[in-house]
Amino acid sequence: MFLINCPFCGEREQSEFKAGGEAHIVRPKQPTELSDDEWAEYLFMRKNIKGIQFERWNHVHGCRKWFNMVRDTSNDQIKAVYKMGEKPPIK
Amino acid sequence: MTNNLRFKTSKFIDETYRVSFKFNNKTYFGFKGDTLASALLANGIHLVGRSFKYHRPRGIMTSGSEEPNAIIQLHDNSSRTEPNVRATEVEIYEGLVASSQNCWPSVNFDIGGINNLLSPILPAGFYYKTFMWPASFWEKYEYFIRKSAGLGKSPKVADPDIYEHKYIHCDVLVIGAGISGIMAAKMAAKNGFKTLLVDEKSYLGGSSIYDNSEFSKINNQITSSWLEKEINEISKLENLEIKIRTSVAAFHGYNFLLARENLTDHLPINQRENKVRQRLLKIRAKKVITATGSIERPLIFDNNDRPGILLSSAIKKYIDLYGVACGENNILFTNNDTAYETAMSLIQRGIKINAIIDNREQIDSKISYEVEKNNIEIYKGYTVVDTYGYRRINKISIMKLSKDGQTVIGDKTKLNCDCLGVSGGWTPAVHLFTQSGGKLKFREEDQVFIPNVYPSDQISVGSCNGDFGLEEIISNTLSSIKKFLDIDNSEYKTVETISGLNQSKRNIWLLPSDKSIGKTKSFVDYQNDATAKDIKLALREGFRSIEHVKRYTTTGMGTDQGKLGNMHALGIISETAGTKMGEHGTTTFRPPYTPLTFGTIVGRNVGEFFDIFRRTPIHDWHVANNAEFENVGQWKRAWYYPKDNENMHQAVQRESKAARDSAGILDASTLGKIDIQGTDASEFLNRVYTNAWSKLAVGKCRYGLMLNEDGMVYDDGVTTRLGENHYIMTTTTGGAANVLGKLEDYLQTEWPELDVYLSSVTDHYATISVCGPNSKKIVSKVIPDLDLSDEKFPHMSFKNAKIDNIKCRVMRISFTGEHSYEINIQANFGKSVWEKCMEAGKDFNITPYGTETMHLLRAEKGFIIVGQDTDATLTPIDLQMDWIVSKKKYDFIGKRSLYRSDTIREDRKQLVGLLTENPEEVLEEGAQIVADIKKSPIEMLGHVTSSYYSPNLKKSIALGVVKGGKNMLGQKLIIPMENKNINVTVADPVFLDKEGERLNAKL
Incomplete structure (x- = not known):
């Protein structure tokens, strides 16, 4: 079980958190301008990487804040956590 | 008790404390400090169980948690019964009752033993091969296979014991209190680390604590004496917590570990009352030191499973720790020096050793010379080829090994014995x-797997790290712990060790025999009866992956997870397939290390705490008034209120009629309530609901539909504008938490620029809904100061009011289609206001109704229930709710998806009303809807989502989703049921008062 360093609360058990899928997918500002394919790209397409992956997490049983996490899915090492709106600290 | 098997020399056994226990209905005696296994052995009992598949007699093989054979049922036929318990781990207490498993009528005479004779036709994969055909017979086979599967009997009544969970946080966790664990714990604790030391045994010190040999010394002291002083010292350390009888079950990522602490299992039953039996420790350690030791390997030869065959280290432990001799005429069979330590322990007590069979040609160690000096015959370069004796070993035959160890040569010699100790070297417990x-x-020299890459801040020390000699255990532990903890002061100035053993070993995974492999039974996995022959067969049949061979032969799949034989299975596979051991890897080691009880896993979450539930503030009234309840999410909601032996149908018909004819009252407190404030609150609602919110006046209410980004209906409810920048949103009962989560998600991640604050206030208010033609009269009695005139308080509006000086919010909104009011009041006044309403409604036959009637009433009006009539595949258009989708708004969640090529299809499933040809016939919810039953295969057009008998319309009504249903009004469809076809007509989903006359009637 992960020990997650919530950017707002510090280290907490994974059971306090909820995973929220891939990070840095920005909701289009003008959805009506998009073709079906472009909209589908936003709506359905998600990466499933073996290795470094950028993810959204929510401290749902804590401060309820959303934040981002960089995790190596091949060994479950959490490389970094950072607040929403911040740039990823690693590429 | 057979006296000549018990040596009164052990300080671990309290000879003044005699304990009586029962095994297979016979009473025996042991001493405090004995395990069930040591007490049985002291009574001359080796045969304790029958094997799983062939029902072969099996005896005690080991002295610890790795035991594959001696697994027994404790306290059979009682509430505390427990199957598959290792006799080697059970500490005896007065009144203990144990019995053998997997045998009938008794362990000495077992009918199932016939399987042993049938074994030539029960090879690996027997079940897979035999019960494949005909496939349709599986159901018949299954009954018998299930009966013969499994070992012990599960309890039939509730567990009377208490269990609990506990979190522990520490700087350093040390697993295993053997010599290296003790040293590690001392170094950690003395250097300021908050340390926890756990060991599965009831004593500290591991196998060194009973090592009294002259051949291994530390600082010129006998190992056990040196260690005792160390233990004495660490038990006083403030920084160190020590837990015995605590077995680490699982080691997860990020140094999160689960351990089971046994608290009462060693106590007589009458001393266990009101005590916690076992505790599941959830340990989060900054650093973990694994010092789990190693497990002695058996040797694989024909008939190596007879009662009386034990690991040589177990024989040593039984004599040195428990003062129990396993036999009176012993033979040791080994490929390394370990057995000579056992020999010395036996020699010291004058127990006869008939011979030592050693695989090695050359033996060159102090200890072996000492054994030879005692006139014990050592057969060098020999192997055991067979053993004899049905219920107890009585003879072995041996032959000389060829130079390459692949065959046997020369003549067969038979030797008598009543106990055979085997040692195949050691396997690190990784x-x-x-x-x-x-x-x-994989370390080639001695054929062991050892830790290589650590995934977290942890280290392995001692023999679990592949250090087997005393000297290297101590020096390597010291240096690695210093480095690991980054400390200079090791607490150990100089530690000098002497060991009379050397580490030479002649490793042969499968010992050769004079018989062909097909005629031998060389057990690799004792518990699951998997033999070397089975593994070879699997390889011949084409299995290559170790994981496949494991599943096909069931090697390592018993409750012991093959702690003894897995390495041999790997060895035999690589030898047979001509590959290298290291290339195969091992099978996956899965938690738990030793079995856990269900009680430990669930802890206190039993009975009413199994799954928590939520009660409304009015709950007690519902209970007092005979309500039946249904679970909605975690809530207990009043379902219906049966009167005078009414069944559910009768109660619901009465309640539904009363609500429309006069007055009904519903506890709606469970509806989710989210308080929304901020200067951008209106804009926020515009973005999350499909309809427009900017123009909603203060004091007005509006129904809203919320979609997912994929355009599918997610939730619905009425939201009220309480002030300029203040709204209260209601959600469905089950969806409340998810809706709040979704709104927070958008606010925090997509629209952080919006000034909006959300608070869940579901629990803060009780919500009482009074409906029906007389609702106005009732509410005016309860809140006389409130002007209820249509002009002042029209439908879909809200007023602040007071009931006995308590502030409340009253909304005129309706989910039934009747004139109705919703009173929201601080939760703790909920029950008294409900009672006031009941009192005020007495003259109007006010009728409390539950969720079932609520569902019926709304279905008459064609109002959807999200989650019942929808299932995340329906858009508002599919629900024929186009009216609620704003055309003007530029964007809202899910808008773009409403005109994707898939969502604009005409033949999507759409919500329709259904009327049965026979108005008395009520459809089954979930029933399939078809148009043509002659077509094959029948095309399923949709299904019934809601169905009721309406007492107000005096006919059956239903809602359903049907492909292209929107354009099918008036069309006849069929509901095929098991023994009839029901004819229905597609109808408007609004069955009652489409014009809203009831809602707007002048009352």
Whole structure:
């Protein structure tokens, strides 16, 4: 079980958190301008990487804040956590 | 008790404390400090169980948690019964009752033993091969296979014991209190680390604590004496917590470990009342030191499973720790020096050793010379080829090994014995290390897997790290712990060790025999009866992956997870397939290391705490008034209120009629309530609901529909504008938490610029809904100061009011289609206001109704229930609710998806009303809807989502989703049921008062 360093609360058990899928997918500002394919790209397409992956997490049983996490899915090492709106600290 | 098997020399056994216990209905005696296994052995009992598949007699094989054979049922036919318990781990107490498993009528005469004779036709994969055909017979086979599967009997009544969970946080966790664990714990604690030391045994010190040999000394002291002083010292350390009888079950990522602490299992039953039996420790350690030791390997030869065959280290432990001799005429069979330590322990007590069979040609160690000096015959370069004796070993035959160890040569010699100790060297206990994600490497010299890559801040020390000699255990432990903890002061100035053993070994995974492999039974997995022959067969049949061979032969799949024989299975596979051991890797070691009871896993979450539930503030009234309840999410909601032996149908018909004819009252407190404030609150609602919110006046209410980004209906409810920048949103009962989560998600991640604050206030208010033609009269009695005139308080509006000086919010909104009011009041006044309403409604036959009637009433009006009539595949258009989708708004969640090529299809499933040809016939919810039953295969057009008999319309009504249903009004469809076809007509989903006359009637 992960020990997650919530950017707002510090280290907490994974059971306090909820995973929220891939990070840095920005909701289009003008959805009506998009073709079906472009909209589908936003709506359905998600990466499933073996290795470094950028993810959204929510401290749902804590401060309820959303934040981002960089995790190596091949060994479950959490490389970094950072607040929403911040740039990823690693590429 | 057979006296000549008990040696009164052990300080671990309290000879003044005699304990009586029962085994297979016979009473025996042991001493305090005995395990069930040592007490049985002291009574001359080796045969304790029958094997799983062939029902072969099996005896005690080991002295610890790795035991594959001596698994027994404790306290059979009682509430505390427990199956598959290792006799080697059970500490005896007065009144203990144990019995053998997997045998009938008794362990000495077992009918199932016939399987042993049938074994030539029960090879690996027997079940897979035999019960494949005809496939339709599986159901018949299954009954018998299930009966013969499994070992012990599960309890039939509730567990009377208490269990609990506990979190522990520490700087350093040390697993295993053997010599290296003790040293590690001392170094950690003395250097300021908050340390926890756990060991599965009831004593500290591991196998060194009973090592009284002259051949291994530390600082010129007998090992056990040196260690005792160390233990004495660490038990006083403030920084160190020590837990015995605590077995680490799982080592997860990020140094999260689960351990089971046994608290009462060693106590007589009458001393266990009101005590916690077992505790599941959830340990989060900054650093973990694994010092789990190693497990002695057996040797694989024909008939190596007879009662009386034990690991040589177990024989040593029984004599040195428990003062129990396993036999009176012993033979030791070994490929390394370990057996000579056992020999010395036996020699010291004058127990006869008939011979030592050693695989090695050359033996060159102090200890072996000492054994030879005692005139014990050592057969060098020999192997055991067979054993004899049905219920107890009585003879072995031996032959000389060829130079390459692949065959046997010369004549067969038979030797008598009543106990055979075997030693195939040692296997590091790397189970926990690999569970944590650690990677192993294979060490060719002595054929062991040892830790290589650590996935977290942890280290393995001692023999679990592949250090077997006393000297290297101590020096390597010291240096690695210093480095690991980054400390200079080791607390150990100089530690000098002497060991009379050397580490030479002649490793032969499968010992050769004079018989062909097909005629031998060389057990690799004792518990699951998997033999070397089975493994070879699997390889001949084409299995290559160790994981496949494991599943096909069931090697390592018993409750002991093959702690003894897995390495041999790997060895035999690589030898047979001509590959290298290291290339195969091992099978996956899975938690738990030793079995856990269900009680430990669930802890206190039993009975009413199994799954928590929520009660409304009015709950007690519902109970007092005979309500039946249904679970909605975690809530208990009043379902219906049966009167005078009414069944559910009768109660619901009465309640539904009363609500429309006069007055009904519903506890709606469970509806989710979210308080929304901020200058951008209106804009926020515009973005999350499909309809427009900017123009909603203060004091007005509006129904809203919320979609997912994929355009599918997610939730619905009425939201009220309480002030300029203040709204209260209601959600469905089950959806409340998810809706709040979704709104927070958008606010925090997509629209952080909006000034909006959300608070869940579901629990803060009780909500009482009074409906029906007389609702106005009733509410005016309860809140006389409130002007209820249509002009002042029209439908879909809200007023602040007071009931006995308590502020409340009253909304005129309706989910039934009747004139109705919703009173929201601080939760703790909920029950008294409900009672006031009941009192005020007495003259109007006010009728409390539950969720079932609520569902019926709304179905008459064609109002959807999200989650019942929808299932995340329906858009508002599919629900024929186009009216609620704003055309003007530029964007809202899910808008773009409403005109994707898939969502604009005409033949999507759409919500329609259904009327049965026979108005008395009520459809089954979930029933399939078809148009043509002659077509094959029948095309399923949709299904019934809601169905009721309406007492107000005096006919059956239903809602359903049907492909292209929107354009099918008036069309006849069929509901095929098991023994009839029901004819229905597609109808408007609004069955009652489409024009809203009831809602707007002048009252």
